[in-house]
Structures are given as structure tokens and as C-alpha cells.
Amino acid sequence: MSRTDPLWTPSPDAVRRAPIMAFMADASKRAGRVFNTYEELHAWSVEDREAFWSLLWDFCGVVGQKGERMLVNGERMPGAEFFPDARLNFAENLLGGSGPEEAIVFRGEDKVERRLSWDDLRALVSRLQQALLDAGVKAGDRVAAMMPNMPETVACMLAATSIGAIWSSCSPDFGEQGVLDRFGQIEPVVFVACDGYWYAGKRIAVADKIGKVLDKLPSVRLALIVDYLGEAEEVAAGFDRATALETALRPCAPKPLYFERLAFSHPLYILFSSGTTGIPKCIVHSAGGTLLQHFKELRLHAGIGKGDRLFYFTTCGWMMWNWQASALLTGAAVITVDGSPGYPDLNYLWQVVADEKVTHYGTSARFIAGCRKAELAPAKTLDLDALRVVFSTGSPLLPEDYDWVYRDGAPNVLLGSIAGGTDICGCFVGSTPLLPVRRGEIQCRFLGVDAVAYGDDGQPVSGGRGELVCRQPLPSMPVSFWDDPGNERYKDAYFNTFPGVWAHGDFIEFTEHGGAVIYGRSDATLNPGGVRIGTAEIYRQVETIAEVKDSLVVGRQIEGDVEVVLLVVPAESKALTDDLQKTLKTRIRQGASPRHVPKHIIEVPDIPYTRSGKKVELAVARLINGSSKADNRDALGNPEALDRIRDCLDEAGLLPKE
Numbered sequence: 001m002s003r004t005d006p007l008w009t010p011s012p013d014a015v016r017r018a019p020i021m022a023f024m025a026d027a028s029k030r031a032g033r034v035f036n037t038y039e040e041l042h043a044w045s046v047e048d049r050e051a052f053w054s055l056l057w058d059f060c061g062v063v064g065q066k067g068e069r070m071l072v073n074g075e076r077m078p079g080a081e082f083f084p085d086a087r088l089n090f091a092e093n094l095l096g097g098s099g100p101e102e103a104i105v106f107r108g109e110d111k112v113e114r115r116l117s118w119d120d121l122r123a124l125v126s127r128l129q130q131a132l133l134d135a136g137v138k139a140g141d142r143v144a145a146m147m148p149n150m151p152e153t154v155a156c157m158l159a160a161t162s163i164g165a166i167w168s169s170c171s172p173d174f175g176e177q178g179v180l181d182r183f184g185q186i187e188p189v190v191f192v193a194c195d196g197y198w199y200a201g202k203r204i205a206v207a208d209k210i211g212k213v214l215d216k217l218p219s220v221r222l223a224l225i226v227d228y229l230g231e232a233e234e235v236a237a238g239f240d241r242a243t244a245l246e247t248a249l250r251p252c253a254p255k256p257l258y259f260e261r262l263a264f265s266h267p268l269y270i271l272f273s274s275g276t277t278g279i280p281k282c283i284v285h286s287a288g289g290t291l292l293q294h295f296k297e298l299r300l301h302a303g304i305g306k307g308d309r310l311f312y313f314t315t316c317g318w319m320m321w322n323w324q325a326s327a328l329l330t331g332a333a334v335i336t337v338d339g340s341p342g343y344p345d346l347n348y349l350w351q352v353v354a355d356e357k358v359t360h361y362g363t364s365a366r367f368i369a370g371c372r373k374a375e376l377a378p379a380k381t382l383d384l385d386a387l388r389v390v391f392s393t394g395s396p397l398l399p400e401d402y403d404w405v406y407r408d409g410a411p412n413v414l415l416g417s418i419a420g421g422t423d424i425c426g427c428f429v430g431s432t433p434l435l436p437v438r439r440g441e442i443q444c445r446f447l448g449v450d451a452v453a454y455g456d457d458g459q460p461v462s463g464g465r466g467e468l469v470c471r472q473p474l475p476s477m478p479v480s481f482w483d484d485p486g487n488e489r490y491k492d493a494y495f496n497t498f499p500g501v502w503a504h505g506d507f508i509e510f511t512e513h514g515g516a517v518i519y520g521r522s523d524a525t526l527n528p529g530g531v532r533i534g535t536a537e538i539y540r541q542v543e544t545i546a547e548v549k550d551s552l553v554v555g556r557q558i559e560g561d562v563e564v565v566l567l568v569v570p571a572e573s574k575a576l577t578d579d580l581q582k583t584l585k586t587r588i589r590q591g592a593s594p595r596h597v598p599k600h601i602i603e604v605p606d607i608p609y610t611r612s613g614k615k616v617e618l619a620v621a622r623l624i625n626g627s628s629k630a631d632n633r634d635a636l637g638n639p640e641a642l643d644r645i646r647d648c649l650d651e652a653g654l655l656p657k658e
Contacts (some may be wrong), residue, residue, distance in 0.1 A: 006436035007406045008414060020300040025058050029558075030055055039446060039514055046450040046472060049074060051474065052291065053082060053448065058397070060295040062090025063096070064261055077500055078487060082472035083264040083288055087380060090268050090287040091162035092259035094328040095122055097306075102333045104151045104547060104633035105309075105356060108228065109198045111338035116151050123156075123254035124151075128159035130252040130397055135222045137190060138473045142270065143189035145170050146179055146206075146213070147316050148197045152245065154325050158312050161268055161287070161608045164260040165190075168270040171315035172197050174206070175472025175591035176212045177540060180270050180280045185220035186482055189525055190209040192245075197231040200340040207235045214239055224248055264288030265442045265479055271319055280537075283483030285425045286475070293426040293476035294448060301391060302416070303433045304360055306331030312362030312391065313341055313604045318360065319422045322421035332360075346371055353650045355386060356575065364530035365401065366419075366561050372404035379408055389414045389431070390427040394530015396518045398560040399440035418507070419441045419518055422580035423494070424476045428468065428504065429516045441515040449472060453508050465509045465519055465652040469500040477502065523635075528595060535617060538566065538598075541591040547574045550607045553598070554621040556654060565654065567626060567645065568600035569607055576603035604648045606641040616642075624649055627655035 015021060017437040024041050028034045030051055035041045038569070045052040057066055057384045067085025074080050097103060097118035137143065143160040145167060147153040147371040157167045165511060170182055173193055183191070191214065196205045223242035225232045232244040265286045273281035298304045310327040314320040315338075327334050335356050341363075343350055350371075353361050371378075378384060390405060390413045397417045405415050416431025419442060428451045429442045437443060449573040453466030460466070481490045497503035526535065542551045550569040555562040566584070568576055574648045581601050590598050608616040619625075621643055649655050 004438060004511075007402055007439055008437040009413070010433055010436070011221055011550055018303050020397055020432065020434060023300055024057070026059055027052070027055055034575065038432055042445060042447055042514075045447040047220070049448065049472065049558075050396055056296055056300075056448075057083070059301055060292075062295070063093050070533075074473065077473045077502060078477065078490065078495065081265070082292075082473075086264040087261040088264065088288055088291065089162060089261045090263070090291055090487040091125070091158040092257075093291055094158060094326065095125065095162075095257065097328070097331055098122065101296045104154060104330065105333065105335045106151050107335075107337045107352060108148065108150065109201065111198050112228070113384060114151065114167055114401055119153060121151070122257060124155045125158045126254045126257050127163065127249045127252040128155055130255075131224075131248045132159055132163060132165065134252075136188060136329055137163060137165050139262060141165045141187040142186045143167055143188075143190045144183045144186065145169040145192035145316065146174065146210075146227065147192060147194055148172060149227060149314060149316055149321060149336045150194075150226075150228065153192075153316055153321075153335070154328075154336070156224075157325060160190075162257060162259050164262050164266060166267045166270055168272075169316040170272075171317040171593075172206050172209075173199070173315075173593050174317065175541075175589075175593060176209050178537060178592050179209070179213050180216050181219060181540075182282075183213070185279065185282050186270055188217065188220060189221050191217060191220045192225045192226065193223065194226045194228045195232040195235045198228075199584060202445075203229060203264050203316040205229075205231075205578070207231075207238060209424050210235065210242070214241060231469060238256065241563070244480065245280075255501075262287065264475075265478055269322060269425065270482055271322070272317075272427060273422065281424060281493065282480055284479045286479045288400075289475035289477070290322070290326070291329070293424070293474070294323060295322070297330055297418075297430070298327055299330050300448060301427075301430055302391075302431055304330045304332050306608040307581060308332040308359040309335055309356060309386075310354065310360045310362070311335035311337065311353060311358045313337055313364075313367070314362075315607065319425050322425055324362070327360075338511055342370070346374050347378065347381075347615070350376070350382055350384075354378075354382040354384055357386040359386050360389045360391070361387060362393070365397040366393050366395065366529040368401045368405065368409070369398060369560055371409065372401055374475055375408075377408040378474070379411055383412050384413075386406075387413055389416055391416045391418055391431070393418045395562065396560060397440070397528050401560070402437070402439045416594060419505070419516075423504065424474060425476075425477065426476050428470060429431055429508075429518075431518050437515075438515060441511060443516055444514055445510075445516070451510075453503070453510055454498060454503070458501075465507050467497070468504040468506040468508040468518075469498060470504065473511075484551060526563050526564055527600075529561065537589055537592045538564075538596050541588045541596075542566065542568070545580075545583060545587060547571050547580050548584070549574075552604075552607045552615055552617060552620060554624055556600070556624050563599035564596065565602065566601045567602050567604045567607065567620070567648075569604060576601065600652065600654060602652050602654070604641075605644050606638060608638060608641040608645070613619065622643060624654060624656075 072081040103118040216493040225236040236242040314323040342414040418430035422428035449473040
């Protein structure tokens with residue numbers, strides 16, 4: 001079978017029932033011409049952006065005041081203003097459900113299982129809202145959480161955003177410095193943390209880390225400790241500004257919710273870049289932009305609606321957590337699972353899909369590859385009849401993994417490989433229920449997204465790979481970076497490569513039938529297991545060790561994944577011993593996170609630098625991945641270091657075979 005042959009084709013009945021078909025009919029009426037194909041609808045969505053985004057607001061039933069103007073300065077990027085007269089509240093739109101039907105289901109490995117109805121969720125959000133207001137939290141304040149993917153996390157986000165506070169989160173496996181690198185920049189007034197968590201069947205305490213974080217976050221007026229291990233009261237008692245969540249909520253009886261309707265561009269989330277060149281960038285996303293983007297992706301592209309059940313395996317440090325929570329917009333139930341994806345075995349998550357009658361399941365390309373290598377066959381051992389869509393993201397999905405899904409995984413589903421990022425809290429390309437799925441290929445550009453591949457000359461390539469760019473503004477592009485006067489860092493991150501055009505940092509190829517193939521990142525960000533991490537976060541751990549003189553981190557692409565490779569120059573009279581390797585891995589695991597731990601640690605005599613004193617990661621990354629692109633050795637202060645590194649990598653067997 002060639003890549004162009006469909007592995008899956010939607011049935012006529014499935015196409016007819018897809019919400020996007022009703023949207024297409026409404027778009028035809030609004031445009032005054034009939035759209036018969038997805039390609040025609042997409043073309044209209046980028047040609048008449050005001051009409052498209054206005055119709056999306058109406059079709060999805062956004063709660064709020066729309067205002068008269070849809071788009072101002074629509075050709076400016078950055079600088080376009082979507083719905084400048086609108087007033088809305090993000091949480092109000094997510095909390096449209098009521099009654100005894102399930103809203104959130106939680107599974108904490110094999111230790112905890114809980115279910116919240118819509119009425120339960122609204123009551124919890126009401127009580128949390130009162131606690132935050134009692135603590136003096138107001139619109140624009142930051143509420144930060146170091147939490148597992150559990151119902152209280154979603155409820156705290158909804159309570160914070162209901163009053164216009166800005167939400168930010170990370171997972172509890174981040175080290176102290178990793179947490180402070182993020183939250184130290186945004187000065188939260190409330191810090192939410194768990195009393196610990198379960199991972200791979202092990203009880204992980206975090207009380208010491210909470211104390212160290214609070215010591216360095218003087219802005220925090222209230223720390224709420226959420227019970228997961230049964231120790232919240234004990235943990236909270238150890239800190240002056242902390243209280244157990246249940247204690248804080250005791251005087252708060254559920255009452256009707258209050259929603260502060262604010263501008264479309266009012267900040268909703270602060271997400272974080274990977275931290276490649278320093279501490280992570282704080283990316284500010286708007287309430288209105290995130291709302292419309294997620295409505296579009298979840299309702300139209302994913303086809304999620306009332307009665308459906310979405311399970312996306314994610315942590316609270318990944319934008320897919322925010323995306324998952326937004327499924328409440330559609331009236332669907334959200335299945336939250338925390339812990340190790342491989343505990344007690346790789347079949348566990350598929351068992352959750354079967355047990356919970358999940359209709360839409362999201363995971364990483366790495367997990368799917370792991371299932372293939374382990375020769376799992378959930379299609380043959382489990383009842384997956386309710387499952388309609390499997391999403392994959394985080395890294396490119398190998399053609400062989402498409403084969404596995406349609407042979408042994410879930411042969412009847414739409415396999416939706418989706419790609420975008422933290423930068424837009426959403427997707428540029430992904431899936432649609434209207435088109436076939438082809439092997440190794442993302443189905444389409446998303447509606448409203450004017451994405452193309454640019455060559456180095458800043459022009460669309462006629463064929464082959466190029467830099468993924470977006471030529472027109474999207475409402476979910478960041479409002480700004482936090483503490484970035486004049487938007488200088490924001491502009492530098494996305495708009496300096498091709499002035500006035502968003503450059504995303506992926507190498508991509510658009511196929512003859514409108515699909516896409518992504519070949520990896522074009523910058524230095526590492527993506528092991530599909531989780532974006534930054535080299536600077538590793539350097540901050542490694543280079544505090546006395547036995548290390550210098551270091552450099554790159555990603556080695558292998559079988560569709562990325563291995564982290566750490567090159568180390570030992571201090572004078574030292575060597576890279578087994579004990580030093582163990583020390584390095586322990587420091588990185590504890591100070592950053594388990595995902596940052598390198599697969600390979602190699603001793604080298606020198607690290608290449610530019611003449612201005614900057615480490616040259618890209619040259620080494622090209623070397624280890626066999627790129628034919630020439631490096632400008634004249635720009636290096638010590639080009640001979642590359643030759644020495646080549647020898648060391650060759651000796652370690654890490655260079656591509658000729």
C-alpha cells in the first residue's frame with residue numbers, strides 16, 4: 001500500500017452526522033454559494049475571515065456579547081484584534097451543563113477512582129470561587145498550580161477564570177527549580193499543590209518541594225493543598241500560608257456561580273515555552289481566542305458533542321491538559337487519568353478506554369509506537385465499540401504506527417494526527433471527519449489556518465519540505481509574552497524569520513491532496529516522548545556540579561522519537577565515571593523532571609561556541625542526525641571542537657550509518 005492509499009474512509013452516514021457538515025451548510029448560506037468539500041470550506045475560511053469567525057461564534061453558541069466588529073487590523077501580525085467589542089467569560093462557557101450526568105471521571109492509577117456529575121462540578125467550582133474571592137483574588141491576578149491531572153485541577157482553573165484570574169499550571173514531577181523558573185516570573189497570589197501523587201505504583205511525596213517553592217514565591221498569599229495521598233492536612237500544617245483545600249472550603253456552601261465577563265483579549269492562561277535559551281518564556285493566551293480555537297477544534301474537527309467521552313492522557317504541564325479541559329464546552333464528559341502510562345502495563349490506558357466507553361482517545365506518538373513494539377492488540381482483546389477517534393500528537397506519527405492502529409489498535413476509528421503547540425494552545429494541522437486517513441499523513445490544514453511551507457527565500461515551496469508558517473492571524477495567537485515590554489521577545493520568537501508571518505519552527509511538507517507530513521522541529525527544542533523540553537533547563541542542573549566543566553545537550557532522532565544526548569566536559573583531573581553519570585541523572589531528574597534525563601551521556605574534550613560566546617547546539621544536532629546542511633565554521637570560536645565531538649560520537653556508535 002502506498003502512502004496515498006487511504007487506510008480509513010468515513011462512511012456516508014458518519015459524514016452526514018458530523019457537526020462540521022451542519023457548519024458547512026450554514027457557511028454556504030452566509031457566503032451565498034454552496035460548499036461541497038472540506039477544501040472549499042477551508043478556502044472560504046481563510047479568504048473571508050470575518051465571516052468565518054463570526055459564524056463560528058454563532059454556530060457554537062458562545063455565551064457572551066459578540067459586539068459589532070469581528071476583526072480590526074486583520075492584516076497585522078502581531079496586532080490583529082478579533083472581536084474587540086466582545087465581552088465573555090471562559091468558565092461560563094465551559095460550565096453550561098447541569099444534572100446528574102458525568103462531567104469528569106478521575107483515575108489515579110489503580111489507587112483512586114472518582115466521578116463528578118455536572119451538578120457536583122458546578123458546586124465544587126462555586127465553593128472554590130468563594131474561597132478565592134475571600135482571599136482577595138481579582139481579575140488579572142495569577143493562580144498557579146503544581147497538580148496532577150485530577151478533577152480539582154479543572155475545578156480550580158474554572159473557579160479562577162470565572163472571576164477573571166489568570167491560570168497557569170505544571171505537573172508535580174517538576175523539580176523545585178523547574179517550578180520556580182515558571183511561576184517565579186508570574187508572581188501568583190494563590191498556589192495550588194497536591195499533597196503528593198502516585199507514579200508507577202509508588203507514593204511520591206512533595207511536601208519538601210512545596211516548602212522550597214513557597215520560600216521563593218513571596219507573592220503567594222494562599223497555598224491550597226489538595227488531598228490525593230490523604231495527607232493534605234498534615235502537609236498544609238507545615239507552612240504558614242497553606243491550608244488544606246477541604247479546610248478552606250468548609251465555610252463555603254454551593255450557591256449560584258458568578259461570572260465576570262471581560263474583553264475577548266483578556267488573559268486566560270499563561271503557558272510556558274520549553275526554556276531552550278534560558279528560563280521558559282511565559283506565553284499569555286486570551287480567553288476569547290482560546291475559546292473559539294478550542295470550540296473549532298473540538299466541535300468541528302473532532303466532532304465531539306454531548307454524550308461523548310474524551311480521554312486525553314496528559315499532564316498539567318502540557319497544553320493538551322488545557323485542550324482536554326475545554327471539551328466541557330461541548331457538553332462531553334472528560335476522563336482524567338494521572339500516573340504512569342505504562343503502569344501496571346501498556347494495556348492499562350486501552351483498558352480505561354474500554355471500561356469508560358471512551359469515544360475520543362488522545363495519546364502521544366511515542367505511546368502508540370510502544371504499543372506496536374510490545375505487540376499489543378487491544379482491538380482483539382477489548383471492547384472498543386464506542387471509540388470513534390484516536391488522536392496522536394507530540395511528535396510525528398510513523399507510518400508503521402498507522403499500520404498498527406488499523407491492524408491491531410482500533411481499526412474502525414479515525415486516526416487523527418494533530419500538530420500545533422503551546423504557542424497557539426491549539427493546532428495548525430490535524431484531523432477532520434470528512435476526509436480519508438492516509439498512511440503517515442496528517443489529514444488537513446485546520447479551518448481558518450492559512451498554513452503553508454516556506455523556503456529560505458520566504459516564498460511558498462512548490463513541493464517538498466519547508467518551514468511551517470501561518471500567513472494570517474489567528475485569534476489564539478498569544479496576546480503577549482509576560483513581562484515583555486514592546487513585545488520584543490514575542491516578535492523575535494515568531495515574526496523575525498519572515499517579517500509579518502508566523503514561523504512555527506517545524507519542517508513540513510504539504511501533499512498534493514491537502515495533507516501534511518511533519519519531519520520534526522527546526523529549532524533546538526527537544527521532544528522526547530512528544531514532551532517539549534529545553535536544553536537550558538538541563539544545563540542549569542548539570543553545570544552546578546563541581547565535576548562538570550562544560551556540557552551541551554542535543555536531541556538524537558531515532559524511530560520517530562527523540563533521545564536526549566548529553567555531552568560532558570569533565571572538570572580538570574576528573575572523568576565521566578559511572579558514579580558521575582548517576583549523579584548527573586539524579587540531579588536532572590530531581591531538579592528538572594524525569595523527562596529531562598538523558599538517554600546517553602558522552603565525555604567530550606570541548607564544546608563548540610560562537611565567537612560571541614554562545615553554545616552551538618544546532619551544529620552538533622545536525623552532526624548526530626546526519627544532516628547534509630553545512631555549518632558556518634567561521635562563526636565558531638573553536639571549530640575543532642566539532643571534529644573532536646564527531647570522533648566521540650562515532651566511538652559511542654551514535655552517528656548515523658553511511
